Amino acid sequence: MASSSRFTSGIFLAAFLLIFRASAAQDPKPTPGNTIKVQLGDPVAAQKFASSPKLWISEVIDRSANPQPKLVLKERGGLFLDRQPTEIVREALEQSLKAANLLAADASSADLVLKIYLFQFGLAQGSGLDFFGKVEFAAVVKNPKSGQTVEVRAAGTSIAKRAVRKKSIEKNVQDDIEESLRDALRNFLRGQQLKDAVGELGKDTGSASAVPPNA
Amino acid sequence: MRMRLYLAAVALVLACTGRAAAGTGKTPQYKTVEAKHFAQAEGVELDPTFGDYFYAELRQELNKAKLAKEVIGEGETVDDADAPQSIVISGTFTEYKKGSVVKSALIGFGAGFRSLKIDANVQRRSDKQNLGVMHVHVKANPRWNPETLAKFAARQLVKETKDELKKTAK
Numbered sequence A: 001m002a003s004s005s006r007f008t009s010g011i012f013l014a015a016f017l018l019i020f021r022a023s024a025a026q027d028p029k030p031t032p033g034n035t036i037k038v039q040l041g042d043p044v045a046a047q048k049f050a051s052s053p054k055l056w057i058s059e060v061i062d063r064s065a066n067p068q069p070k071l072v073l074k075e076r077g078g079l080f081l082d083r084q085p086t087e088i089v090r091e092a093l094e095q096s097l098k099a100a101n102l103l104a105a106d107a108s109s110a111d112l113v114l115k116i117y118l119f120q121f122g123l124a125q126g127s128g129l130d131f132f133g134k135v136e137f138a139a140v141v142k143n144p145k146s147g148q149t150v151e152v153r154a155a156g157t158s159i160a161k162r163a164v165r166k167k168s169i170e171k172n173v174q175d176d177i178e179e180s181l182r183d184a185l186r187n188f189l190r191g192q193q194l195k196d197a198v199g200e201l202g203k204d205t206g207s208a209s210a211v212p213p214n215a
Numbered sequence B: 001m002r003m004r005l006y007l008a009a010v011a012l013v014l015a016c017t018g019r020a021a022a023g024t025g026k027t028p029q030y031k032t033v034e035a036k037h038f039a040q041a042e043g044v045e046l047d048p049t050f051g052d053y054f055y056a057e058l059r060q061e062l063n064k065a066k067l068a069k070e071v072i073g074e075g076e077t078v079d080d081a082d083a084p085q086s087i088v089i090s091g092t093f094t095e096y097k098k099g100s101v102v103k104s105a106l107i108g109f110g111a112g113f114r115s116l117k118i119d120a121n122v123q124r125r126s127d128k129q130n131l132g133v134m135h136v137h138v139k140a141n142p143r144w145n146p147e148t149l150a151k152f153a154a155r156q157l158v159k160e161t162k163d164e165l166k167k168t169a170k
Helices: A002-025 A085-099 A166-189 A192-205 B002-023 B048-065 B101-106 B147-169
Strands: A055-062 A071-073 A079-081 A112-124 A130-142 A149-161 B030-035 B068-072 B086-097 B114-124 B130-140
Touching: A055 A085, A071 A112, A071 A166, A079 A166, A085 A112, A085 A166, A112 A166, A112 A192, A112 B048, A130 A166, A130 A192, A130 B048, A149 A166, A149 A192, A149 B048, B030 B048, B048 B068, B048 B086, B048 B147, B086 B147, B114 B147, B130 B147
Parallel strands: A055 A112, B030 B068, B030 B086
Antiparallel strands: A071 A079, A112 A130, A130 A149, B086 B114, B114 B130
16 A cells, blocks of 8 residues: 555656656746846947047847857746847947947948957856856958958957846846946957057058057 | 963964065056966867856956956057056966866865966066066866866966066065
8 A cells, every 4th residue: 555655656756857847948938027138338438549430330240150149048947138139239339439439320431341240149158156248259340442351359258146036147147248248349449450450441541540548 | 371371462463463564565556457368288178168268267356356457358459658557467278187076086185186287477568578477276176167277277376466566566
C-alpha cells in the first residue's frame, strides 16, 4: 500500500516537473511589465572640428545576427527593449550630432554621409556576478562628392550590479545599456579615427583637421 | 597585566603613526587615463570576449580608484594642453592556465586553480615616458566563470598602478 502511494506521488512529481520545465522553456513575450525604454538622456559632446562638416546618417543596419534583437535578458520572464536597437542608435547619434551642430538638414546638403553597421547592442557575456553591457558598431564615412569611404569603429562598455528583485534587475539593465550606448557614442564622436576620417575625406569638402573638445 | 596593556597601547600608537606616515605619499591626480585593450601573448588561449570584459572591468576600477578626473575610452582624443597630465595603460596577457576541477577537489590548497599573468605598463601620453611597469598574477577557483579572473586582475592591476605612480611621484 505504502509503495503504491509512493509510486503515485512519484508520477505526480515527474508530471509536475515536466510541465514546469516545458513552461520555463517557452520564449518570453514582451509585455509592458518587462519592457525597458533605453534612451541617451543628455547628448554626448563631440570633438570640435576646425570647419565643422555636416554629417547625415543614411541608414543603420543590424549586423548582430541576433534573431531577437529586442530581447536583452532571457531569464526571469525576459526583458525587452521598446524599440529596435538600430532605431535607438540612430536617434542617439542624431541627437548628439544635432547638439554639436554637425547634423545636416538632409542627405543632399551633407558633406559626409554615415552608414552604421551595428554589431552588438545589449548585454554580453560577463562574470555572472554582474551585468556587462556592450554596444559596438562601425560607421562607414563617405564623401558623396568623391565617393571615397573610411571606416570608423566604436565600442562602449559598462558594468552594473546584479539584482534579485525584478524591478531592480530592470533598472540595472536599463542603466547598464544606456551607459554603454553613451560610452560607444563618446568613443565614436571623440575618437581619433573619426578625426582622421574627417581630415582625410574633408580635403575635398574643404573641412580641415579636428581639435578635441575643451570640456 | 598593566605592563601588558601599556605595551599593547604603545604598539597600537606606533602602528597608527606608521600608517599615517605611509599615507602621506599621495598618488598624483591626472587629467585623463586611457585603458587600452590588452594583447594576448602567443600560446594564450583566452576567449575574445574575455579581453572586452577585462577592458570594461579595468575602466570601472580606474573610475573607482579616482586615478584621474576622467577615464576615457580607447582611441579617444585628448586636448594637447592636457596630454602631459594624461596617462595610458596598456599590456599583455602573458599566461593563462585553465586549471583543473579534479586537482582542486582532490588536492586542495590552491592546486588546480585557474591562473592569469599580465604584464602592463603605464605611460605619460605627451612624451610616452614610462611611469611604471606592473606584473599581475591572479588565481581563481576553476569552478568559477573565467571572467571572474578579469575582475580580480583588473582590481589588482589598478592597485599596483597606483603604487607605481606613487613611487614615481616621490
